[in-house]
Amino acid sequence: MTARPSVAPPRPWSYPPVREHLLPGGVRLLLHDLPGQYVLSMRVVVPSRLADEPAGLEGLSAMTARLLDEGTTQHEPEELAELMERHGMALGAGVSDGGLLVDVDVPQHHLGPAARLVAEALGQPSFPEPEVRRILRSRLAEIEQERASAPHRAARELARTLWADGDRASRPSAGTPESVRALTREDIVAHHARRVGPRGATVVLAGDLTGLDALGELEAGLGSWAAPHHEASAAPVPPVPAADRARVVLVDRPGSVQTELVVACPGPDRSTPTGWAPHPVAAFVLGGSPGARIDAVLREEKGYTYGIRSSFRPRVAGGSFVTAGSVRAEVTADALEILLGILDAARDGFTPAELRAGVDYVARTAPGRYATADAVADETAALALEGLPTDFTTGHLAAVAALTLEDLDAAYRRTVTGEWSVVLVGDAESILPRLEGRVPGPLSVVEL
Amino acid sequence: MPLDYPVHRRTLPNGLRVVVSPDHTVPNVTVNLWVGVGSRHEQPGGTGFAHLFEHLMFQGSRSVRSGEHFEALMAVGGRANATTWFDRTNYFETVPTGALELALWLEADRHGHLLDAVTQANLDNQRDVVKEEKRQRYDNQPYGTALADLYAAVFPADHPYHHPTIGSMEDLDAAALEDVHAFFRRYYAPDNTVLTLCGDVEPEQGFDLVGRYLGPLSATARSQRPPLPQLGPLTEPVRVERTEAVPNDRLHVGFRLPVDESAELFAATVALDCLAGLTSSRLARRTVRREQTATAVHASAWGLLDGVSLGFVVLDAAPGTDPADLESALVQELERLAESGPTDAELEASLAQSERAWLSALASQEERADLLSRYTLLHDDPGLVNTHLDRVRAVRPDDVRAATRRWLAPDSRAVVAYLAARSDAEAVA
Incomplete structure (x- = not known):
């Protein structure tokens, strides 16, 4: 056997450069020319605060987004779907706390038609009544599917536990059965007129632009996007944490052979003044691999789980630190105790070896994580919606490389106070007797 | 090209x-x-x-x-x-x-x-x-x-x-x-x-x-048997029903298909696209948009080596729909496609979507490496990644019609139905 080879230091790398333009209608255009990326990724973001949805009509923004490509003033719904497919387009649209995101992938030679069809979907959707009813019904079916899935059900309960009652963040982005049933075509038409338009919007295009008049095609497509009633949105504010969030909620899912387990607390967004750099490093060290602190015990030593992951989840404003995974039902209490112990113990500090491994992982995987047009477009669009500069990622990676143990420890202690919101989704009859007395804070049981 | x-x-x-x-x-x-x-x-x-x-x-x-x-x-x-x-x-x-x-x-x-x-x-x-x-x-x-x-x-x-x-x-x-x-x-x-x-x-x-x-590793693998001969389609329908705690009734309808990389598999894949694999496919238009008996439909074809591949359609029944009606719609659309083949627009949409999906897969260095290994191990030719789309483009409407007749005949289907368990109250009502 040959000797173990040493590793040469990585070549310098920086986040792909961006060319910025302003389209005639006022839309900001960000172009990434990425040779060899033959499928172009286009993203359109329109800032719009989800919290401004009228009470009782939650899901209005998400349903409007899903209806953008279900018929326009120029094309019937089926005609439009066929046209987009014949141009090789894949279009998706959704919302976050900070606005609308439209996401299009298309082979290079279809850029022109794709830009025109995206402009049509954004500017002239017709919201035919039958399509509105259909999309709302399909959301109701989706809610039932989410309820049946343990990870989705846990996420919904976590939002309700972590954030103050009445805060928009405590309710599902795409609405509840009650709010979705309350929506009408008129609500959607009015919402589109006020909230979807070129003011403050950014278009990102990433891919191999060789031989393409990308600027010309996008000008021709999106340069005339007009929305006379579009109102600029106020900046989102972080959600208000629930005063009683330090508690345990067990969602009863009879017959579950595993318990879905989620432990969380409020966290920062990427514009946090103390710097974003420590957060992905801490998440990696705790719950980013089979060798991380959590899986070293719960997976590799105990065999309780296929894997548990930690992540800081930034919103446009505010965020959360979430650790989630599933464990064999019989060991729920044991696994939760061990997990909370590991998360709390990290407040005593990380080790220099952990810092090194975490920094090298986060910094050195960046070239690979941002190697495709899709990934670059996603990141640049996220920056635009979060109001962060286009050089944020480069600066962030430099800060990761320079991270100290003090900064890492301080950042973790700032977020993790030991007050946890815990959600368990599992078979209450079998696991409840073994949980009592072994969980932090009050324990309540809710129905699926 | x-x-x-x-x-x-x-x-x-x-x-x-x-x-x-x-x-x-x-x-x-x-x-x-x-x-x-x-x-x-x-x-x-x-x-x-x-x-x-x-x-x-x-x-x-x-x-x-x-x-x-x-x-x-x-x-x-x-x-x-x-x-x-x-x-x-x-x-x-x-x-x-x-x-x-x-x-x-x-x-x-x-x-x-x-x-x-x-x-x-x-x-x-x-x-x-x-x-x-x-x-x-x-x-x-x-x-x-x-x-x-x-x-x-x-x-x-x-x-x-x-x-x-x-x-x-x-x-x-x-x-x-x-x-x-x-x-x-x-x-x-x-x-x-x-x-x-x-x-x-x-x-x-x-x-x-x-x-x-x-290089120093020793060659020790025992020789493997050649792949099994092509398995023909099912000769009569197969049915499996499960009643479980699922949110809605869902049908999975499977078919045996020709082996990986065969011209017939490419044609059968286009047929599945026309049927349920695209937003504009026949079952999506009919059951999701018009009749609204389904909330979603999908179709996939998985190329496999050992004498047969797998194709399947998944249909999510809308509340209040009898899954049997949904299955009838599928059977009718299969018969129509076998009769008249795909339209030019369907063929164009299927090809354009295949092209984007293939180029997107190759855009990632990881997936490109995986595809190169795949074609080398299974077909002894990594260069197939460069010509795959040409083989997709070579599919003619008649090929799709023939593949539908041979491989997607209604009697050759296997249906796995997952039916939502009704509560007692609902069952009585």
Whole structure:
């Protein structure tokens, strides 16, 4: 056997450069020319605060987004779907706390038609009544599917536990059965007129632009996007944490052979003044691999789980630190105790070896994580919606490389106070007797 | 017109097939290995073993301690994983260029000398982990066992594709240390493996490095039987019904298809696109948009090696719809497609979507490496990645009609129906 080879230091790398333009209608255009990326990724973001949805009509923004490509003033719904497919387009649209995101992938030679069809979907959707009813019904079916899935059900309960009652963040982005049933075509038409338009919007295009008049095609497509009633949105504010969030909620899912387990607390967004750099490093060290602190015990030593992951989840404003995974039902209490112990113990500090491994992982995987047009477009669009500069990622990676143990420890202690919101989704009859007395804070049981 | 991704290929004296595809746009290299063993090689009583074995490949080898494979690669900016499928097991990592030799050294150690380090404790631990994987991905998911039911319904009981890769709890429990040794000796050898380097590396340099680290491994794989002959379509419909706590009734309708990379499979894939694989496909227009008897429809075709592939359509019934009506709609649309073939617009949409999906897959260095390994191991020609779209483009309307008649006849369907358990109150009402 040959000797173990040493590793040469990585070549310098920086986040792909961006060319910025302003389209005639006022839309900001960000172009990434990425040779060899033959499928172009286009993203359109329109800032719009989800919290401004009228009470009782939650899901209005998400349903409007899903209806953008279900018929326009120029094309019937089926005609439009066929046209987009014949141009090789894949279009998706959704919302976050900070606005609308439209996401299009298309082979290079279809850029022109794709830009025109995206402009049509954004500017002239017709919201035919039958399509509105259909999309709302399909959301109701989706809610039932989410309820049946343990990870989705846990996420919904976590939002309700972590954030103050009445805060928009405590309710599902795409609405509840009650709010979705309350929506009408008129609500959607009015919402589109006020909230979807070129003011403050950014278009990102990433891919191999060789031989393409990308600027010309996008000008021709999106340069005339007009929305006379579009109102600029106020900046989102972080959600208000629930005063009683330090508690345990067990969602009863009879017959579950595993318990879905989620432990969380409020966290920062990427514009946090103390710097974003420590957060992905801490998440990696705790719950980013089979060798991380959590899986070293719960997976590799105990065999309780296929894997548990930690992540800081930034919103446009505010965020959360979430650790989630599933464990064999019989060991729920044991696994939760061990997990909370590991998360709390990290407040005593990380080790220099952990810092090194975490920094090298986060910094050195960046070239690979941002190697495709899709990934670059996603990141640049996220920056635009979060109001962060286009050089944020480069600066962030430099800060990761320079991270100290003090900064890492301080950042973790700032977020993790030991007050946890815990959600368990599992078979209450079998696991409840073994949980009592072994969980932090009050324990309540809710129905699926 | 073919694509022009560079493909260089060489076979080492020990039988290891090596492919190098330079791409210097990012300072990374993907190392991707396909071993010619998957769940299709498992024997009765030993289901799930190929996948359990894959887990043990991360638990240490002669010079690498348990868990060190992941740790060593991640700490230098690598991302690594492995998966098991019917026809193969793959292992892969993407590393900064300067860590390529480390990656090859780690692969050589476990692909050559795993058995020095395998222990009963590691086997027991990973058996538990795999059982949790099975619970998480299949047993605790609504509809999670539907595909396993479909394999069993579509393929004969003694066929290699009759059982799922994850296997059964009983068989996982039965796996013993001596099975690990026998399995490694039988299947894990350079002459049953393809190694692809894709990324920031030149061909000669790549071949030299692979030769240096994996050249010393011995050729020991036992010769494998040739693939089974093509299995014909089912001769009569098969039906499996399960009543479970699922949110809505869902039908999975499966068909036997021609083997991977055959012209007939390309044609059958287009037929499935026209039927339910596109937003504008016939069943989507009819059942989702117009009649609103379904909330969603999908279709897939999986190319497989051992004498048959799998095609299936999934239909989610809208509340209040009798799934039998949905199934009738599917049968009618199959008959219509068999009668008149696809329209030009359908063919164009299917091709355009295939083109985007294929180019998107190749856009990622990781997936490109995986596809190069795939075509080398299964078809002995990595260059097929460059001509795949030409073969898709060659499909004519008559081919689609013929494939629909031959392979997607209503009587050749296997239906796995997952029906939502009604509460007592609803049942009475």
